Amino acid sequence: MYYLVYGSLYLISLLPLGILYLISDFACFLLYRVFAYRIPVVRKNLEIAFPDLTAEERKAIEKKFYHNFTDNFIETLKLFSGGADFALKHFTADGSLMEEQFKKGHRCQFHLGHNFNWELANVMVPRISSYEMLMVYLPISNQVFNRVMLKLRAISGNHLLAAGNLKKELFPFRNTTYLLALIADQVPGDVTKAYWLNFFGRPTPFVWGPERGAVVGGLAVFFGHVFKTKRGHYQLEYELITENAAELPPGELTRKYAKYLEQAMRAHPDCWLWSHRRWKREWKPEYEKLWIGEDPVPGLEDSSV
Numbered sequence: 001m002y003y004l005v006y007g008s009l010y011l012i013s014l015l016p017l018g019i020l021y022l023i024s025d026f027a028c029f030l031l032y033r034v035f036a037y038r039i040p041v042v043r044k045n046l047e048i049a050f051p052d053l054t055a056e057e058r059k060a061i062e063k064k065f066y067h068n069f070t071d072n073f074i075e076t077l078k079l080f081s082g083g084a085d086f087a088l089k090h091f092t093a094d095g096s097l098m099e100e101q102f103k104k105g106h107r108c109q110f111h112l113g114h115n116f117n118w119e120l121a122n123v124m125v126p127r128i129s130s131y132e133m134l135m136v137y138l139p140i141s142n143q144v145f146n147r148v149m150l151k152l153r154a155i156s157g158n159h160l161l162a163a164g165n166l167k168k169e170l171f172p173f174r175n176t177t178y179l180l181a182l183i184a185d186q187v188p189g190d191v192t193k194a195y196w197l198n199f200f201g202r203p204t205p206f207v208w209g210p211e212r213g214a215v216v217g218g219l220a221v222f223f224g225h226v227f228k229t230k231r232g233h234y235q236l237e238y239e240l241i242t243e244n245a246a247e248l249p250p251g252e253l254t255r256k257y258a259k260y261l262e263q264a265m266r267a268h269p270d271c272w273l274w275s276h277r278r279w280k281r282e283w284k285p286e287y288e289k290l291w292i293g294e295d296p297v298p299g300l301e302d303s304s305v
Contacts, residue, residue: 001144006080006151013080017232024067024074032066038275045274049200049265064270068116068228075232076119076152083155087123092229093236095128097222098179102130106220106243107177111184111210113261114273115226117234118183123156124236131179133158136166138186166209180219184210185261191281195254197293200262203283205290211253214245221245223257225264227271251292 013020031037042065046058053061078086101108108131112118126133135158140146153160158181161169170180186207188194194205214221224238239260245253265272283298291297 002147005144006148009077009148010080013077013082017078020074020078021071021231024070027073028066028070031070032063041277042274045276045278046269048202048279050269051201061269062274065272065274068270069273069275071231072116072119075117079119079123079152079155084123084127087120088127090232091117091120091124091234091236093121093124093128095125097238097240098129098131101220101240101243102177104243105177107217108179108220108222109210109214109217109245110179110181110222110224110238111257112181112224112226113185113264114183114276115264115268116228116271116273118226119153120234121226121236122153122158122181125179125181126157129179132173132176134161134170134173134178134180135159136161136163136180136182138163166213180213182210184257185278187276187278187280192287192290194290195251195292196283196287196290197251197255197258198295199258199278202279203293203298204258204279205281206254206258208254210257211245211251214253215248216246218244218246221253223260225261225268227264227268255292255294 015023032039039062042062043058046053046061050058050061075090098108110125112121122135133156135153135156137149137153137160139162140149150160159173161180163182184207188205188207191205193208195208195211196203196205198204199206213219220243221241222238223241224236226234226236229235241253241256241260242248285299288297
């Protein structure tokens with residue numbers, strides 16, 4: 001089954017990009033107009049994030065999102081045959097900040113979000129950096145498609161580390177100068193083992209693994225986001241947050257990341273994965289000790305204590 005699926009996707013990827021974008025347009029029509037794929041989730045998320053926008057303004061973001069959503073898959077599909085050459089032609093990034101840290105001998109961690117097109121970024125970044133590149137991924141439950149995606153992501157030359165077993169998989173690289181890239185805006189599987197803070201004005205859990213790993217390793221940390229400059233073309237912007245995460249107070253790295261991510265999403269709202277149920281976890285008073293927000297703990301705003 002794997003060879004059938006992979007072979008079929010490879011053959012489709014050989015089509016000219018213009019034809020593939022016509023397929024993307026048709027897929028967008030089906031998902032949005034016919035099947036209404038996750039429209040309630042998308043609309044609810046946009047209402048949470050942009051309550052000050054009019055319904056028409058949010059609708060415009062919604063429509064652009066669905067076009068970018070299907071383009072993301074089509075462009076990822078093109079990687080099957082286009083490989084790194086395709087990514088290099090369609091992605092712009094400046095690796096100078098990473099090279100500065102590499103020359104200093106600093107191991108690094110790179111926090112990204114679900115911004116389109118992260119798969120192209122996975123292929124592009126190793127081409128502009130001297131680092132040993134490690135990429136954290138979430139395995140797909142379907143074994144066939146998981147194997148297909150692993151094969152596709154191997155184009156980058158990155159070492160792929162499964163998120164569920166990260167400590168063990170990271171061990172062989174403990175003595176190397178690496179850059180560990182991860183999508184840090186995932187919804188925590190266990191919200192009692194997470195940091196909580198306001199994100200777009202709503203209590204939201206963030207996985208604490210990225211911060212804790214960076215602190216323990218004394219890693220330099222970059223935050224970055226990808227955005228679309230025109231159809232089929234993307235740019236990576238990023239900044240150095242710290243040269244040593246161990247020097248930051250507890251929770252500070254996650255607070256900085258949440259602010260950075262929110263600013264990136266506001267700047268390019270149609271390029272984030274709004275079908276991702278980011279606010280599906282509800283705040284409870286018993287999570288009080290997990291609160292790292294600079295504003296008061298929810299429910300205690302009016303407390304005189």
